[in-house]
Amino acid sequence: MRLSVYFLPTLKETPSEASIVSHRLMLRSGMIRQSSAGIYSWLPLGLRVLKKIERIVREEQDRAGAQEVLMPTIQPADLWRESGRYDAYGPEMLRIKDRHDRDMLYGPTNEELITEILRGSVKSYKDLPKNLYHIQWKFRDEVRPRFGIMRGREFLMKDAYSFDLDYEGAKRSYNKMFVAYLRTFERMGLKAIPMKADSGPIGGDLSHEFVILADTGESEVACHKDFLDNDWLKDVDIDGGLQPTVDAFTEKYAATDGERDAAKEKELGGDLVTARGIEVGHIFYFGTKYSEAMNCRVMGPDGGEAALEMGSYGIGVSRLVGAVIEAFHDDDGIIWPESVAPFKVGLINLKVGDAECDKSCENIYAMLQDHGVEVLYDDREERAGAKFADMDLIGLPWQLVVGPRGLKQGVVEVKFSDHKANTRAKEELPLEAALKRIMV
RNA sequence: CGGAGCGUGGCGCAGUCUGGUAGCGCACUACACUGGGGGUGUAGGGGUCGUAGGUUCAAAUCCUAUCGCUCCGACCA
Numbered sequence: 001m002r003l004s005v006y007f008l009p010t011l012k013e014t015p016s017e018a019s020i021v022s023h024r025l026m027l028r029s030g031m032i033r034q035s036s037a038g039i040y041s042w043l044p045l046g047l048r049v050l051k052k053i054e055r056i057v058r059e060e061q062d063r064a065g066a067q068e069v070l071m072p073t074i075q076p077a078d079l080w081r082e083s084g085r086y087d088a089y090g091p092e093m094l095r096i097k098d099r100h101d102r103d104m105l106y107g108p109t110n111e112e113l114i115t116e117i118l119r120g121s122v123k124s125y126k127d128l129p130k131n132l133y134h135i136q137w138k139f140r141d142e143v144r145p146r147f148g149i150m151r152g153r154e155f156l157m158k159d160a161y162s163f164d165l166d167y168e169g170a171k172r173s174y175n176k177m178f179v180a181y182l183r184t185f186e187r188m189g190l191k192a193i194p195m196k197a198d199s200g201p202i203g204g205d206l207s208h209e210f211v212i213l214a215d216t217g218e219s220e221v222a223c224h225k226d227f228l229d230n231d232w233l234k235d236v237d238i239d240g241g242l243q244p245t246v247d248a249f250t251e252k253y254a255a256t257d258g259e260r261d262a263a264k265e266k267e268l269g270g271d272l273v274t275a276r277g278i279e280v281g282h283i284f285y286f287g288t289k290y291s292e293a294m295n296c297r298v299m300g301p302d303g304g305e306a307a308l309e310m311g312s313y314g315i316g317v318s319r320l321v322g323a324v325i326e327a328f329h330d331d332d333g334i335i336w337p338e339s340v341a342p343f344k345v346g347l348i349n350l351k352v353g354d355a356e357c358d359k360s361c362e363n364i365y366a367m368l369q370d371h372g373v374e375v376l377y378d379d380r381e382e383r384a385g386a387k388f389a390d391m392d393l394i395g396l397p398w399q400l401v402v403g404p405r406g407l408k409q410g411v412v413e414v415k416f417s418d419h420k421a422n423t424r425a426k427e428e429l430p431l432e433a434a435l436k437r438i439m440v
Numbered sequence: 441c442g443g444a445g446c447g448u449g450g451c452g453c454a455g456u457c458u459g460g461u462a463g464c465g466c467a468c469u470a471c472a473c474u475g476g477g478g479g480u481g482u483a484g485g486g487g488u489c490g491u492a493g494g495u496u497c498a499a500a501u502c503c504u505a506u507c508g509c510u511c512c513g514a515c516c517a
Contacts, residue, residue: 009450011467014452015451018510019510138517140517143441143514143516144441144514281517348476382478383474383476384478385475385479387476388476388477404475404476406476
């Protein structure tokens with residue numbers, strides 16, 4: 001993509017409405033634009049990141065055996081009356097009426113809808129298990145939206161729903177999602193820690209929030225220090241027995257704000273870590289709560305009818321964009337992990353109009369594209385400083401800087417922004433060597 | 441929903457107390473100089489001062505209402 005034609009409205013100054021760093025950087029780097037409180041438009045750069053995150057989530061869901069569907073944003077109120085949640089949900093739910101004066105709502109979640117789909121078409125235990133997910137916009141009319149995209153009213157969420165015949169099956173489904181979540185976040189460069197969460201009226205221990213640690217996180221969390229540098233995800237057989245893996249994660253102490261246990265923390269002593277956290281996912285077993293209420297049953301092997309055992313599994317897809325930025329940035333801008341970066345390489349032509357520079361950049365640009373490398377080529381007639389500042393702001397992993405001075409000496413500058421080390425390192429290399437480094 | 445604050449050109453702000461017909465920086469346009477970390481100069485363009493009503497000879501400024509947005513708290517992916 002040529003920057004001269006790309007819609008990338010970067011801001012030198014920070015808009016006054018943004019207080020936290022991810023919100024500031026998303027506005028400044030031209031990723032999003034606010035429409036109204038907690039509701040945003042996604043501009044080209046931001047949308048690219050959103051799509052990358054969405055793709056990772058999708059791939060890991062598919063890998064774990066979940067199947068993608070797409071349910072509507074607008075749902076009929078009657079469905080929610082069946083489960084009793086139409087009245088229970090409160091003003092967070094956006095209620096609307098259609099032209100026939102029918103009660104509708106903009107879905108804040110989809111348990112009712114998915115249960116209705118299943119009850120009409122799943123009749124036998126032989127049809128189980130099933131896990132269906134979709135990635136869809138949700139709306140929750142938060143009293144006080146804040147933190148930009150991290151806590152908007154409209155947000156993109158992956159929600160999966162598992163259906164099993166019995167508790168053992170439900171637990172297997174739960175474990176699959178548990179491991180899939182660890183993988184999903186890891187691929188985004190994030191260290192997500194599964195923390196014991198409120199399991200509601202159902203009880204039990206099958207409810208975990210996945211929290212990433214970031215200094216600017218929204219709440220205080222605590223966990224065993226082993227979580228910070230574990231490697232337990234290796235060699236997991238997702239179709240085989242996941243219980244040992246899940247046990248390895250869940251036997252160590254980790255708790256969100258409301259679930260913390262002072263006695264256990266005291267016991268841990270120096271092994272205890274407290275930090276700020278951002279919740280990016282939540283998995284939850286809730287048994288037959290909806291299947292009973294909505295009459296979603298199958299015939300079991302014993303000839304008796306049973307309500308399905310269900311669980312739901314959410315990932316805040318749009319929130320993750322902000323969470324990644326909270327985790328990876330410096331004073332100059334964002335530092336994207338390559339897996340979610342909007343482009344892999346930023347190519348800077350320091351002197352547009354200079355025959356050598358232009359030729360060299362055009363060659364590099366074409367070559368990278370031929371190799372399937374996503375490259376953003378700054379071919380604008382801007383000052384060098386402006387180009388550097390913009391590139392650092394949008395935070396691509398690799399920058400390739402081509403200028404007349406370097407070309408005379410047969411070198412270009414490679415700048416690697418390392419999200420793990422939180423550094424941006426520059427190095428002058430011959431072009432061939434530079435390309436080699438970038439393309440490995 | 442309780443508490444606080446803010447709406448003035450695309451962005452950041454001053455002007456409001458003490459009423460006199462709108463200003464600064466950045467960005468934008470043109471030209472020149474410049475050219476490896478947001479450069480300099482000259483000349484320009486752009487604003488019903490959130491909206492509605494009121495007071496007044498005169499309102500960004502005073503009064504009333506209303507809408508929007510932000511921050512702190514309680515609540516949530």
